[in-house]
Amino acid sequence: MARGVGHATAIYAKRAKNAEIWSEDGRRYIDFAAGIAVVNTGHQHPKIIAAVEEQLRAFSHVCFQVTPYETYIRLAERLNAIAPVPRPAKTMLVSTGAEAVENAVKVARAFTGRPGIVSFSGGFHGRTHMGMALTGKVVPYKKGFGPFPADVYNVAFPDTYHGVTVEQSLQSLNSLFKHAADPSSIAAIIIEPVQGEGGFNIAPFDFLRALRALCDEHSILLVADEIQTGFARTGRMFALEHAGIKADVVALAKGLAGGFPLSAITGRADVMDASQVGGLGGTYAGNPVACAAAHAVLDVIEEEKLCKRANTIGKIILDRCNRIKQRSNLNCVGDVRGLGAMCAIELVKDVSSGEPAPQLAAALLKTANEKGLILLSCGMNGNVIRFLVPLTASDALVREGMDIFEEGLTEAVNRTA
Numbered sequence: 001m002a003r004g005v006g007h008a009t010a011i012y013a014k015r016a017k018n019a020e021i022w023s024e025d026g027r028r029y030i031d032f033a034a035g036i037a038v039v040n041t042g043h044q045h046p047k048i049i050a051a052v053e054e055q056l057r058a059f060s061h062v063c064f065q066v067t068p069y070e071t072y073i074r075l076a077e078r079l080n081a082i083a084p085v086p087r088p089a090k091t092m093l094v095s096t097g098a099e100a101v102e103n104a105v106k107v108a109r110a111f112t113g114r115p116g117i118v119s120f121s122g123g124f125h126g127r128t129h130m131g132m133a134l135t136g137k138v139v140p141y142k143k144g145f146g147p148f149p150a151d152v153y154n155v156a157f158p159d160t161y162h163g164v165t166v167e168q169s170l171q172s173l174n175s176l177f178k179h180a181a182d183p184s185s186i187a188a189i190i191i192e193p194v195q196g197e198g199g200f201n202i203a204p205f206d207f208l209r210a211l212r213a214l215c216d217e218h219s220i221l222l223v224a225d226e227i228q229t230g231f232a233r234t235g236r237m238f239a240l241e242h243a244g245i246k247a248d249v250v251a252l253a254k255g256l257a258g259g260f261p262l263s264a265i266t267g268r269a270d271v272m273d274a275s276q277v278g279g280l281g282g283t284y285a286g287n288p289v290a291c292a293a294a295h296a297v298l299d300v301i302e303e304e305k306l307c308k309r310a311n312t313i314g315k316i317i318l319d320r321c322n323r324i325k326q327r328s329n330l331n332c333v334g335d336v337r338g339l340g341a342m343c344a345i346e347l348v349k350d351v352s353s354g355e356p357a358p359q360l361a362a363a364l365l366k367t368a369n370e371k372g373l374i375l376l377s378c379g380m381n382g383n384v385i386r387f388l389v390p391l392t393a394s395d396a397l398v399r400e401g402m403d404i405f406e407e408g409l410t411e412a413v414n415r416t417a
């Protein structure tokens with residue numbers, strides 16, 4: 001396999017159930033990664049598997065753009081009803097997060113007739129060329145892969161822990177409008193309400209509201225990338241709901257189909273309808289098996305009250321992380337943050353300097369693996385540990401995972417001291 005693909009662990013998966021994975025060599029692991037925020041509804045949820053089996057017996061591919069099928073339409077209707085966008089809304093389905101982002105840019109440009117797109121430092125929007133251009137993290141996502149599409153501008157994400165206030169971020173946008181691109185040339189501003197790869201940085205809600213107002217002032221479309229934050233992860237169906245605003249278009253993927261490749265953009269009907277027929281779509285776009293899974297996912301989120309579960313799980317994780325932060329013998333926790341179950345702990349060399357500790361994070365991931373826990377890091381310096389527990393995990397399993405986490409951190413601190 002190509003070196004560029006890489007893998008975060010050396011654990012070869014053989015079987016998975018809810019929030020546990022069993023490896024080829026027979027070991028059991030608690031899964032705090034959820035396939036990178038995908039299986040919010042747990043591995044092999046019986047309802048999702050049943051829906052998939054039923055669809056498989058009917059047909060697995062005909063191509064929606066040749067012979068359409070009802071499950072796609074019904075899923076579009078469901079997303080139109082729940083997405084944080086104004087009604088009437090419309091939806092199109094594709095397969096990956098990056099593809100959703102590509103299509104959000106396409107419809108925004110087609111609707112506004114403008115070329116410019118603004119994104120944020122530390123943002124991650126996928127590995128296609130537009131995805132890379134929008135992404136505000138060079139290594140590993142952009143280095144060596146340019147040139148990138150033109151008319152993309154990156155401004156500072158409001159991240160008070162790392163020294164960027166809401167005012168400074170808004171200033172960075174105003175300065176862009178003065179120095180580089182007139183607002184009348186900007187089609188859309190794209191933002192993750194909580195940055196994923198960038199370090200689980202939570203955009204302050206007043207910033208999101210200010211961004212909405214700025215977009216309205218200049219007739220710029222607001223695109224929310226809810227690919228990692230969506231589908232109950234943050235304690236609401238979509239993270240934008242916390243700020244009480246709507247985007248013009250949202251990009252959705254990951255948790256949407258519980259492990260089957262499916263993504264969507266849902267947006268204002270006038271924006272979504274701006275492209276000519278045949279300009280959007282794709283051979284596998286809106287695969288029927290993935291659509292069947294997505295319907296079951298939406299049912300499970302509602303039936304099992306997973307938004308509420310996300311808040312309970314998040315509280316267990318944050319309480320524990322805050323207790324760990326108080327342990328003076330560790331002196332390595334710079335910050336603990338989270339929205340619902342999208343939680344993170346930022347590791348530093350020592351609390352007074354606040355210097356990032358990527359080696360400690362790497363040692364912790366390894367120690368956790370040895371002890372039976374799968375964890376992921378993120379952040380501009382690779383020193384943030386993110387918790388992405390399936391929302392169907394029991395409190396007992398989350399606590400067991402957090403025990404391993406704390407033991408692993410203590411051991412990693414001693415190893416790297």
Ligand SMILES: Cc1ncc(COP(=O)(O)O)c(C=O)c1O
Nearest residue numbers: 096097098124125126196227228
């Ligand atoms: C916020 C965000 N946008 C876009 C993507 C890209 O999604 P995919 O890897 O499915 O292309 C990701 C993936 O991690 C993401 O977290």
